[in-house]
Amino acid sequence: MCKPEPRLRADALRNRERIVAAAREMFVEHGPDISLDEVARRAGVGNATLYRHFTDRVELVRRVTLYVTDRVADEAAAALAEEADGFDALSRFVHAAVAERVGALCPLLAGVAQEDGELAAARERLELAVEALVKSAKSCGRLRADVEIGDLMVVLTQLTRPLPSSGCLDFDSFVHRHLQLFLDGLRAPARSRLPGSAATLEDLRQRP
Template sequence: MTTVSAKPAGQRLRADAERNRARIITAAREAIVEHGAEAPLDEIARRAGVGNATLYRNFSDRRELLHHVTLSVLTRVLEHAEAGLAEPDAFEGLSRFTHAAADERIGALCPMVSDHIDHDDPELERALLQLKAAAAELIARVHASGQLRADIGVGDYFLGVTQLTRPLPGTGCLDLDQFVHRHLQVFLDGLRAPATSVLPGRAASFEDLKRAD
């Protein structure tokens, strides 16, 4: 008779620790969307279903936690961009990425963590550069297909997505999330070629979206 060995205790502990860490990052992301970057750490631990000691064992302070939340979001959004690039139809790939990025709440998270992370951190810089490159490729691909109006730049696109997915201030606006994908579709329809209007000014680039020092 074959005996199935139990998983070693060390492996079980590592798996439990990884699950706890992932739950904390997910809970922090949700709390930041609702309450901002100063969301109480006690509340984040409660949402994650762990004790405060477990939270601090994984993340020494708020800054470290926000760092990993930001990395997690950038990584997931990059995966969505790569999935969009794999779509045979270029505009469908852009649409898929747009709606998926909205579900990651990039519009809500970007401004909330912008003052609480180290923008010179090489790990974050690398993740952001990868995402920018994938997004630029998405836009270039749709331009090349002739489906995107010629006066739209990658900065225009990202500015539109972040504005449409950013929660409005005030508790009376909390239920507007249900309309985000509807309005994003209107936005995407407006990006299609041929253009039905002339846009004022010039196309925005990533450089235009940089934080002011």
Template sequence: MAHGGGSAPVPRRARRADAARNAELLLSAAKDLFGEHGPEVALDEVARRAGLGNATLYRHFPTRGDLLVAVYADEVAELCRGAAALTDRHPPGDALFAWLDDFVVHVATKRALALAVTEGPDERRTELFERWHGSMRSTAEVLLSGARAAGAVRDDLAVGDLLALVSGAAMTAADGEHARRLLGIMRHGFEPPARPSV
């Protein structure tokens, strides 16, 4: 079939690359705007910040719920990916607490986004949150195991207890900095008791 104007069709690979780039631009813009104004920000503003048209936004994210899910999933993935870099740069105990520092700020500052994501159908909400919580729990378990093996935390500290305490501090904190302060106080309770000198 001839193409009008003599212009060649865009190769499929280039279209896929453009689509992936547009999705990244939209996610980045949404993350920034949600952080600045909350998850209720106008979707037109997301498209404008990304430098794209509304049609492109709705092609990638047909509903606000789809965009919220994508943004929160990206936040969780970024949090979990960060653990590998921390274990490369720090001893096991410090890596655990550096990640918990990121985790406590995540919970304290992404609460409105997480609540907005839960406005979808119950089955979808449950499946998504189980997946995200599973990712964070697995990441914490790996870091905690390393810290426990290095003698940096108490032997009886379980990952469920650890995340419950840290999440509780994050959800009651005034902001991210207050959450970090509470984590610093809790750290002394997580560390093993000092051995008596002989």
């Protein structure tokens, strides 16, 4: 179990946040094997400052994973609370989620301990928030009945993975367009019969 982190001074907290934000950007752009020295330069801090906050790459990856998971969960909760229509809330959430590049960050999870209690709690909070969005969109009759949260998470992951050798240049110019095509396909009444069965969270958690 991870120990609670000590309270940081305001300037130290700002540096930590800058490091995490810079690392997230560089993980998206270049993958999990980026140089930590380059992360420090992107954040505008010295190498010693980075290593004072994060002793190694695993610790930084863990913090970036938590940062993104919490931000996406916050987006889900805000959309559900602020949008009167369930499908509008779902649409708002998925556009916000792709902006976080959740698919591009998936390779980071391979280096994070699965028994990490804080990460497990963050994932559960996200899953519950997205389940509430799906339920709300179905209850208002605008989300087709034959899709589940797993279908949504799979598509979000795939749409936010940059194409091979393409980098992330101008990624936003087409990902939100393609996401809107997907959202149109989610609307009820359904215009086609989907093959197979809906993907659930249990399906996604299964490992070979």
